[in-house]
Structure formats: C-alpha cells, structure tokens
Amino acid sequence: MLGGGGSFRGARDFYEHNNSNSIPRSNELIKSPFDDSDISPFPSSSSTAAATANQPIFPLMDTDPDPDHSFFEPASTSPFTRSPWSSHLNSDALPSPADDTSFLPNILMGSLVREEGHIYSLAAVGDLLYTGSDSKNIRVWKNHKEFSGFKSNSGLVKSIVIGGGKIFTGHQDGKVRVWKISSRDPSVHKRVGTLPTLGDYIKCSMKPSNYVEGRRRRSLWIKHFDAISSLSLSEDQSFLYSASWDKTFKVWRVSDSKCLESIQAHDDAVNTLVSSIDGLVYTGSADGSVKVWRRELQGKGTKHFFSQTLVKQECAVTALAVNDDATFVYCGSSDGVVNFWEREKSLSHGGALRGHKLAILCLATAGRLLLSGSADMGICVWQRTAAEHICLSVLTGHTGPVKCLAVEKDSEAGEGERRWIVYSGSLDKSVKMWRVSEQPPAAFQKQPSFMPECSPTAGLLVNAPSFVIREQ
Numbered sequence: 001m002l003g004g005g006g007s008f009r010g011a012r013d014f015y016e017h018n019n020s021n022s023i024p025r026s027n028e029l030i031k032s033p034f035d036d037s038d039i040s041p042f043p044s045s046s047s048t049a050a051a052t053a054n055q056p057i058f059p060l061m062d063t064d065p066d067p068d069h070s071f072f073e074p075a076s077t078s079p080f081t082r083s084p085w086s087s088h089l090n091s092d093a094l095p096s097p098a099d100d101t102s103f104l105p106n107i108l109m110g111s112l113v114r115e116e117g118h119i120y121s122l123a124a125v126g127d128l129l130y131t132g133s134d135s136k137n138i139r140v141w142k143n144h145k146e147f148s149g150f151k152s153n154s155g156l157v158k159s160i161v162i163g164g165g166k167i168f169t170g171h172q173d174g175k176v177r178v179w180k181i182s183s184r185d186p187s188v189h190k191r192v193g194t195l196p197t198l199g200d201y202i203k204c205s206m207k208p209s210n211y212v213e214g215r216r217r218r219s220l221w222i223k224h225f226d227a228i229s230s231l232s233l234s235e236d237q238s239f240l241y242s243a244s245w246d247k248t249f250k251v252w253r254v255s256d257s258k259c260l261e262s263i264q265a266h267d268d269a270v271n272t273l274v275s276s277i278d279g280l281v282y283t284g285s286a287d288g289s290v291k292v293w294r295r296e297l298q299g300k301g302t303k304h305f306f307s308q309t310l311v312k313q314e315c316a317v318t319a320l321a322v323n324d325d326a327t328f329v330y331c332g333s334s335d336g337v338v339n340f341w342e343r344e345k346s347l348s349h350g351g352a353l354r355g356h357k358l359a360i361l362c363l364a365t366a367g368r369l370l371l372s373g374s375a376d377m378g379i380c381v382w383q384r385t386a387a388e389h390i391c392l393s394v395l396t397g398h399t400g401p402v403k404c405l406a407v408e409k410d411s412e413a414g415e416g417e418r419r420w421i422v423y424s425g426s427l428d429k430s431v432k433m434w435r436v437s438e439q440p441p442a443a444f445q446k447q448p449s450f451m452p453e454c455s456p457t458a459g460l461l462v463n464a465p466s467f468v469i470r471e472q
Helices: 198-205
Strands: 002-004 107-114 119-125 128-133 137-142 145-151 157-163 166-171 176-181 189-195 211-213 218-220 228-233 239-244 248-253 258-264 270-275 280-285 289-298 301-312 317-322 328-333 337-342 348-354 360-366 369-374 379-384 389-395 402-409 419-426 430-437 469-471
Touching (some): 119 419, 119 430, 128 157, 145 189, 157 228, 248 270, 258 301, 280 301, 289 317, 317 360, 348 389, 360 419, 369 402, 389 430
Parallel strands (some): 107 469, 119 402, 360 402
Antiparallel strands (some): 002 317, 137 145, 157 166, 176 189, 228 239, 280 289, 337 348, 379 389, 402 419
C-alpha cells in the first residue's frame, strides 16, 4: 500500500493556497461549485456515455444545515445505530445485495467535519489514524474516535509516515519532525527530534564546502530550503526519504537521524516520492518527469544512483504509488491522467487511466486496487485484472479537492474477502472513511468489461448510510 501525493507545484500552488473563505462552515449547507454549471467533476467515457447519459448522479454524502441534527439517513429509512463511524452500524439494517441490486461493496461509512483546517496528510497504522492540516495540529484517532493530538508549531503538515516506533512529519518550513508515543501514556506524543538535528547542523556549518546555493541564499546541504512535499520509508524502515520543492530529495538514517545524501533530482520542485521493496526510489516533479533511483548499501551508509527516466511530459507529476509487490508503478499528473508501468516488463509503459477531469492529487494501492483522488472532488477505484484496469466505482461526497489517502485492511472482512478501509482527506476540511472491496459491484458484474475510463455513474451507491459529525 505504498503511495505518494501531497503538495505539489506545477499548477503552481493553487491548491496549497486555497482561499479558506471558499470553504463553507460546518454548520452551513455545503454546495458543490459544479451545481450551477455545465461542468461535471466526474469523468466521461465514450464507451459508456450512451448507457449513462440519462442516469442521475447520487452523491454519497449530504449535509444538514441544522447543527442540532448531526446524523441522517439519505435514501433510506432504516434505523441505523447513531454512532460516529459505521463500524458500529447495525449490519442487519444494511440492504442486502440479493435484495437490492443497487447495493455496492464500496460505501461511505462516516465523515468528520471539523472547523480546524484543510486536511493535507493522512497516515493509518493498526487502529490509529493520524491527520495533518494547515492548523499545525496533528490529530490521532483510535477506533474511529478522537484519541489525542499534538501541535507542531511549524506550519501546515504536508506529509506523515509511521515506522520503527516513530512518527515522521514533513512541514512547510522544510523540516522533518520526529515523534514517539509515551511509554507511560499512549495518548501522549512527544517530539524527540528534528531533521536535521541541531548537532549535525552546527557541525556541518563549520565547513564552507557544506554550503550549496539555495533559492535566496546559500544553505547547508543537509537542510531543505523549501517546503517538504513528501516522505517515504524504505521497506526495512532503516532509511527515511524526504522530497522537497527545493528540487532535491534527501536520505536520512532512522537510527541516528543523520542525513546521508542530498540528491539534486529534478529541474523543478519534487512533488512526490515513493520507495519500493526492490530498493528503487521513484520521484515525480513539476518539471513533468518521473525518475528512478537505485539504492546500494555501502557499509552503514547508502548511495543512490540515477537509473532511468520513465516519462517526460508537459504537465506536472503530482502523485506516485507502487503496489505491494512492486510490479506496477503509477503516476498521477496535473492533467488528470494516471499512467502506469509494469516492473516485470522492464518498467515498460502499460497504459493510461483517464477517470478524472482535474488534477490527480493523491494515489494509493490496496491489493489489486488503485485509488486516485483528484481536484474534481472524486475518488476513482480501479481494479487491476490480467489484461487491463477497470473502474469499479467513483467515491463521491467531498466538496473540495481530495488531497490525501490512507488505506488499511478491513479486519471485519469475511473469509476469502479482500476488503479495505480507505480514509480520504480533503480541502473541504473533512476526513471520510470508506469501505472498499475488490469484488466488482453486483449491478455491473453482468455487463461487459469496459475500457479504463470511469463512467460518471459507475459504482455509485444510492442506499449507503452516511452521516456527518460536526465538532467545534
């Protein structure tokens, strides 16, 4: 479930500096900017246009302007249990696929709207979910309820990764901060370091040769002099990678927080980075290229060498993801297209998935699934088959660009069922929780397989229970 997205340049900070006044307050009726225009945020498909032209689109989330009524049941009168997350929903109340052919395995389970800030980063591990926003706060959720939180005091949180008993957060100020959970109180998170460390910074500053030309002034090579855009851990969690708008990515040894390498990777901002289980590192940039780097261990250190360029295009690369066994590499771009390459065929280009109208902002993989979040406010769920990628469904409900995704296995899935819990963070200030299955929607199983373009109504669930929790 490796993936990368986060902040990017190329559409030059349009989404980074989104006007907060354009986001309605949580006690206001949220209205899509597409409601009064002929522009649809959903993709079109020539192969399915005729079949879907007259079908209405049913969003999976609604909002209630009355702050005293946080829960509601669209398109259903079943008495669902009033719980913040649908892990506590009465399963008997859910429509059965046998009884209702419109029931799909991909549903919205819950939504949290908090008047705090736009959601820029997510990380899920076990029963914990970490959310980062432009409020400087990092909130921790356990079993889908708010558990704890901590403040960075250093600008918006652009990326979060977890490994080796530590939480790493990348920030607007170009620093990576390291946190650990208190052994005495698991709800308490303590900051245990900042990358680069103060000791390394002082030591490195003594030598003039350690300075490089920055955007405005000379800077130490161990320090990013622009915003962190993406973080990724190596498979064994020995190394941390940080990508930045300063056109570089850096390699840190997790055990002692030492910066081992700084690589001038691209001609423009590095928007996204992901490391793979095969020792390869992929970087995507606003210069339109995706590059591959090969890691070679040298004693206690490491050295990365340029391997190849997968693509060089006009539009910015905004998100990268690699599937679990590293057989497929996915690249999302500012033109709304997802390209992919097949590792078993020497990283040859496998095709393009055209399911979005606006920029891809994040990608995530789960088993044979690929999830793509976009500025068009939708999330496409793609399934990889032997011959092609098929769009199983379009998850709708966000009223702002979908900025980040996190995926965990569904512990309640039945025997032999491959099911996932997907968290999506958006600039509408909400985090949504979805249940996604690799099983094709029943209503579409009897239809012919379609080309890798999402239909505007493919997989939309009408009868899904949905609700909003509003917290001040």
